[in-house]
Amino acid sequence: xxxxxxxVLGLHPSSRxxxxxxxxxxxxxxxxxxxxxxxxxxxALLRVDGILARYQPIVLALEEFERSRRVLRTVRLCRAxxxxxxxRGIAIHRYTREDISAVLRPARTxxxxxxxxxxxxxxxxxxxxxxxxxxDGEHPNMALFCATACVIVHHxxxxxx
Numbered sequence: 001x002x003x004x005x006x007x008v009l010g011l012h013p014s015s016r017x018x019x020x021x022x023x024x025x026x027x028x029x030x031x032x033x034x035x036x037x038x039x040x041x042x043x044a045l046l047r048v049d050g051i052l053a054r055y056q057p058i059v060l061a062l063e064e065f066e067r068s069r070r071v072l073r074t075v076r077l078c079r080a081x082x083x084x085x086x087x088r089g090i091a092i093h094r095y096t097r098e099d100i101s102a103v104l105r106p107a108r109t110x111x112x113x114x115x116x117x118x119x120x121x122x123x124x125x126x127x128x129x130x131x132x133x134x135x136d137g138e139h140p141n142m143a144l145f146c147a148t149a150c151v152i153v154h155h156x157x158x159x160x161x
Contacts, residue, residue, distance in 0.1 A: 009021070010148055014142070022055050060091070095154070117149050128141070
Protein backbone atom coordinates (compact mmCIF):
# COMPACT_ATOMS: atom_id res chain seq x y z
CA UNK A 1 0.00 0.00 0.00
CA UNK A 2 1.24 3.46 -0.84
CA UNK A 3 1.37 6.36 1.56
CA UNK A 4 -2.06 7.39 2.87
CA UNK A 5 -1.32 10.84 1.45
CA UNK A 6 -1.95 9.46 -2.05
CA UNK A 7 -5.33 7.89 -1.42
CA VAL A 8 -8.57 8.87 -3.15
CA LEU A 9 -11.87 7.83 -1.60
CA GLY A 10 -14.97 7.48 -3.73
CA LEU A 11 -18.24 7.48 -1.85
CA HIS A 12 -21.83 7.18 -3.01
CA PRO A 13 -24.70 7.43 -0.50
CA SER A 14 -27.91 5.67 -1.42
CA SER A 15 -31.28 5.17 0.17
CA ARG A 16 -30.04 2.05 2.00
CA UNK A 17 -26.53 3.07 2.98
CA UNK A 18 -23.48 3.84 0.89
CA UNK A 19 -20.82 2.34 -1.34
CA UNK A 20 -17.17 3.28 -1.04
CA UNK A 21 -13.86 2.53 -2.70
CA UNK A 22 -10.28 3.57 -1.92
CA UNK A 23 -7.74 3.93 -4.73
CA UNK A 24 -3.99 4.30 -4.33
CA UNK A 25 -3.43 4.87 -8.07
CA UNK A 26 -5.60 5.28 -11.19
CA UNK A 27 -7.57 2.08 -11.90
CA UNK A 28 -6.05 0.53 -8.78
CA UNK A 29 -8.54 0.08 -5.95
CA UNK A 30 -7.23 -1.68 -2.89
CA UNK A 31 -10.29 -1.69 -0.64
CA UNK A 32 -14.01 -1.24 -1.16
CA UNK A 33 -17.37 -2.13 0.24
CA UNK A 34 -21.01 -1.34 0.68
CA UNK A 35 -22.58 -0.42 3.97
CA UNK A 36 -26.23 -1.05 4.69
CA UNK A 37 -27.39 1.58 7.17
CA UNK A 38 -30.94 1.76 8.34
CA UNK A 39 -31.58 4.06 11.22
CA UNK A 40 -30.64 7.47 9.98
CA UNK A 41 -27.76 9.63 8.97
CA UNK A 42 -26.01 9.49 12.36
CA UNK A 43 -25.10 5.81 11.91
CA ALA A 44 -23.97 6.44 8.35
CA LEU A 45 -21.77 9.36 9.44
CA LEU A 46 -20.13 7.22 12.10
CA ARG A 47 -19.26 4.62 9.46
CA VAL A 48 -17.96 7.28 7.06
CA ASP A 49 -15.86 8.81 9.84
CA GLY A 50 -14.38 5.38 10.49
CA ILE A 51 -13.40 5.04 6.83
CA LEU A 52 -11.94 8.57 6.77
CA ALA A 53 -9.92 7.86 9.93
CA ARG A 54 -8.69 4.48 8.72
CA TYR A 55 -7.53 5.49 5.24
CA GLN A 56 -6.88 9.24 5.62
CA PRO A 57 -7.51 10.04 1.95
CA ILE A 58 -6.45 13.35 0.46
CA VAL A 59 -9.44 13.49 -1.91
CA LEU A 60 -13.09 12.58 -1.56
CA ALA A 61 -14.77 12.07 -4.95
CA LEU A 62 -18.54 11.90 -5.11
CA GLU A 63 -21.44 12.53 -7.43
CA GLU A 64 -22.91 16.03 -7.41
CA PHE A 65 -25.83 15.95 -5.01
CA GLU A 66 -27.06 19.54 -4.70
CA ARG A 67 -28.74 19.66 -8.11
CA SER A 68 -29.88 16.05 -8.26
CA ARG A 69 -33.17 14.26 -7.80
CA ARG A 70 -32.13 12.69 -4.53
CA VAL A 71 -34.32 12.59 -1.47
CA LEU A 72 -33.68 15.28 1.11
CA ARG A 73 -32.33 12.80 3.68
CA THR A 74 -29.62 11.66 1.25
CA VAL A 75 -28.74 15.26 0.33
CA ARG A 76 -28.39 16.09 4.03
CA LEU A 77 -26.16 13.05 4.50
CA CYS A 78 -23.97 14.15 1.59
CA ARG A 79 -23.67 17.64 3.06
CA ALA A 80 -22.67 16.19 6.44
CA UNK A 81 -20.11 13.87 4.82
CA UNK A 82 -18.58 16.81 2.94
CA UNK A 83 -18.42 18.84 6.17
CA UNK A 84 -16.71 15.99 8.05
CA UNK A 85 -14.21 15.50 5.23
CA UNK A 86 -13.44 19.23 5.04
CA UNK A 87 -12.81 19.28 8.81
CA ARG A 88 -10.13 16.65 8.20
CA GLY A 89 -8.56 18.72 5.42
CA ILE A 90 -9.71 16.40 2.64
CA ALA A 91 -10.24 17.96 -0.79
CA ILE A 92 -13.77 17.48 -2.13
CA HIS A 93 -14.40 16.85 -5.82
CA ARG A 94 -17.96 16.51 -7.11
CA TYR A 95 -18.81 15.14 -10.52
CA THR A 96 -22.11 15.44 -12.36
CA ARG A 97 -23.81 12.58 -14.16
CA GLU A 98 -22.80 14.32 -17.38
CA ASP A 99 -19.12 14.31 -16.31
CA ILE A 100 -19.36 10.61 -15.55
CA SER A 101 -21.09 9.80 -18.85
CA ALA A 102 -18.52 11.81 -20.80
CA VAL A 103 -15.58 9.88 -19.31
CA LEU A 104 -17.26 6.46 -19.33
CA ARG A 105 -18.68 6.75 -22.85
CA PRO A 106 -21.06 5.41 -24.09
CA ALA A 107 -22.52 4.77 -20.61
CA ARG A 108 -25.65 6.78 -19.83
CA THR A 109 -27.58 4.75 -17.24
CA UNK A 110 -26.30 3.55 -13.87
CA UNK A 111 -26.27 -0.01 -15.17
CA UNK A 112 -24.19 0.99 -18.20
CA UNK A 113 -21.81 2.94 -15.94
CA UNK A 114 -21.42 -0.12 -13.70
CA UNK A 115 -20.69 -2.33 -16.72
CA UNK A 116 -17.99 0.04 -18.01
CA UNK A 117 -16.44 0.27 -14.54
CA UNK A 118 -16.44 -3.54 -14.20
CA UNK A 119 -14.78 -3.86 -17.61
CA UNK A 120 -12.02 -1.42 -16.57
CA UNK A 121 -11.50 -2.81 -13.06
CA UNK A 122 -11.56 -6.60 -13.08
CA UNK A 123 -11.48 -6.89 -9.28
CA UNK A 124 -15.05 -5.56 -9.15
CA UNK A 125 -16.43 -7.79 -11.93
CA UNK A 126 -17.91 -10.31 -9.49
CA UNK A 127 -19.86 -7.55 -7.69
CA UNK A 128 -21.58 -6.29 -10.87
CA UNK A 129 -25.35 -6.42 -10.35
CA UNK A 130 -27.55 -7.89 -13.03
CA UNK A 131 -29.78 -5.43 -14.87
CA UNK A 132 -32.77 -4.78 -12.70
CA UNK A 133 -36.38 -5.22 -13.59
CA UNK A 134 -38.54 -2.13 -13.42
CA UNK A 135 -40.26 -3.45 -10.29
CA ASP A 136 -36.98 -4.12 -8.44
CA GLY A 137 -35.18 -1.63 -6.25
CA GLU A 138 -31.61 -0.69 -6.96
CA HIS A 139 -29.06 -3.34 -5.96
CA PRO A 140 -26.85 -2.25 -3.02
CA ASN A 141 -23.69 -2.90 -5.07
CA MET A 142 -24.71 -0.18 -7.52
CA ALA A 143 -23.49 2.39 -4.95
CA LEU A 144 -20.03 0.77 -5.09
CA PHE A 145 -19.91 1.18 -8.86
CA CYS A 146 -21.13 4.79 -8.66
CA ALA A 147 -18.40 5.57 -6.12
CA THR A 148 -15.80 3.90 -8.34
CA ALA A 149 -17.00 5.85 -11.38
CA CYS A 150 -16.43 9.10 -9.48
CA VAL A 151 -12.83 8.12 -8.71
CA ILE A 152 -12.20 7.12 -12.33
CA VAL A 153 -13.56 10.50 -13.48
CA HIS A 154 -11.41 12.23 -10.87
CA HIS A 155 -8.22 10.50 -12.05
CA UNK A 156 -8.98 11.10 -15.72
CA UNK A 157 -9.91 14.75 -15.24
CA UNK A 158 -6.74 15.43 -13.22
CA UNK A 159 -4.58 13.52 -15.72
CA UNK A 160 -5.91 15.78 -18.50
CA UNK A 161 -4.74 18.92 -16.67
